[in-house]
Amino acid sequence: MEFKSINPYNGQEVGHYTSHSQSELTSKLDKAGKVFHSWRNVSLSERANLMMKAGKVLKDNVEEYAKMITLEMGKPIKESRAEVNKCAWVCEYYATNAEQFLKDEIIETDAQKSLVKHEPIGCVFAVMPWNFPFWQVFRYAAPTLMAGNTGVLKHAANVFGCAEKIEEVFTKAGFPEGVFQNLIVHHDQSEKIISHPSVKAVTLTGSERAGSAVAALAGKYLKKSLLELGGSNAFIVWEDADLDQAVKTAVSARMMNCGQSCIAAKRFILIESIYDEFVSKFTKAITELKSADPMNEETEIGTLARKDLADELHEQIQKSLDLGAKLIHGGKQKECYHEPTILGDVKPGMPAFDEETFGPLAAMIKAKDEIDAFRLSELSAYGLGVTVCTTNIEKALSMSNQVSDGAYFINEFVKSDPRLPFGGTKKSGYGRELAKDGMMEFINRKTIYIK
Structure with a gap:
């Protein structure tokens, strides 16, 4: 099968890729299993050294990698650079903290000694999306490889160029061949990959539909799965909020990456008394954003990654207007x-x-009061995160239990940070990435008991 990567801004071909044959795919999966047995025995200090080198490779080649992101999916070049640098950060974070996360846990029991050891499980298969083509991969790969697992990646077909660059990062950093491999395959090969004996778990970031399909396959073959799916985050503004600051935060929360983010603020739930003022200020700020070639340094709004995505957004807008x-x-x-x-x-x-x-659509919603705002927030099938803007921090903190989402941010838009666990509830998926939690997802917590 042939794949083409097309620049969404000008329609020009960025790259051309040929899928692996069945024998090539099997060979790569076999290699992932074989190299695991040696990689798991590489000392943690040496793995950390290699991961720090991966961070340096990212920093040294930031322009090359950022350009590939922008050409393949239309992200403004400034944001692409920030994405690459964030990937370097997550590499450095796990290189620095893995030893602490993986240390034995001594537990007092009737035994002479009892403890929990943390050991790798094998190859982890990742199915990743196009919207943050480097970051989504590195936030899985850094903890997974540092833990002693191996990884195989099936990236979105429109960012196969990014996928090749990511494998290149680990190769340049000196990781042993086969520890991290990029797979050029169609999604119809997912069952073959998940069922392979080398693969012990699967992690997916993507749509609800894709997550459901992959989770079903993981269940069929009794493999661990982690899903980070869609979101419809509420951005709640109370009447005591600093509106100018709230608007500034809101614009970033909705329009970063042209709105193509699962954790972007999508539903702006505003107390009635400040609705008109907020909408007026938000509208003014939106009109000042510069839309142009994503490779232009001043561009703030690029294109969507594909025409079908723009078509789908436009249809959602039209149906909402009709209603x-x-x-x-x-x-x-x-x-x-x-x-x-x-x-x-x-x-x-x-x-x-x-x-x-x-995409770049902001939905403005009126709420009677704080309780009504939380009620409206909860009227969603998704549960990634909520933002509350207010000057009454203690009150906002005391009401965090009003929402069931995986994150609750006060006076800041919801974002991922290597130091904090990240994940959702309801149709936003299950499991946690990043921080210690992300490393523990693909670990065998082995109980040791000595009498």
């Missing part, structure tokens, strides 16, 4: 570009409220 939403700003689409759009008077039952909107 009574008000078009405040934007609404136009041309090929892969969709201009930043603001819908007002959005209510449950509209796609802009009920569905994940993967």
Whole structure:
């Protein structure tokens, strides 16, 4: 099978890739299993040394890797550089902290000595999306490889160039051949990969549909799975909030990566008394964003990664308008570009409220008070994260149990940080990435008991 990577800004071909044959795929999976037995015995200090080198490779080649991200999926070049540097950070974080995370846990029992050891499990198969083509991979790969596991990657077909560069990072850093391998395959090969004896677990970041399919296969073959799926994060603004700061945060929360983020703020739930002022200031800020060639240093809004994604967003907007939403700003689409759009008077039952909107669309929703805002926030099938903007920090903190999401941010947009566990509830998936939690997902916690 042949794959083409197309620049969404100008339609030009970025790369051309040929899928592995069945024998090539089997050989790579066999290698992942074989090299695991030697890689797991490499000292933690040496693994840390290699992971630090991977971080340095990323920093030394930031322009090359950032350009590939931008050309393949349309992210503004400044954001692409930030993504590559964040990947270097996660490499350094696990290189520095893995020893502490993996140390034995002594537990007092009736035994002479009892403890829990942390050991690797084998090869972890990753299915990754195009929206953060480097970061999504490295936040899985850094803890997975540091723990002594091996990894194989099936990336989204429109960012196979990024996938090759990622494998190159580990090769340049000096990791043994086979510890991390990129697979050029169609998603119809997922069952063959998951069922292979070398593969002990699967992690997926992507759509609800893809997650359900992969989780079913993992269950069929009794393999551990971790899913990080869609989101429809609420951005709640109380009437005592600093509106100017809230608007500034809100613009970043919605428009970063042209809105193509599972943890982007999508539903702006505003207390009635400040609704009009917030919407007015937010609209003004959106009109000042510069849309242009993503390779341009001043560009703040790029294209969506593919035309079908822009088409889907446009359809969600039109259906919401038909159901009574008000078009405040934007609404136009041309090929892969969709201009930043603001819908007002959005209510449950509209796609802009009920569905994940993967693009530069902000849905403005009125709430009577704080309790009503949390009620509206919970009227979602997703549960990644919530933001609350207020000057009453203690009150906001005391009400964190009002939402069931995996994250609760006060006066900041929801974002991933290597030092904090990341993951969702409900249809946003299960399991946690990053921090110690992310490393423990693919570890055998072995109980040792001595009488």
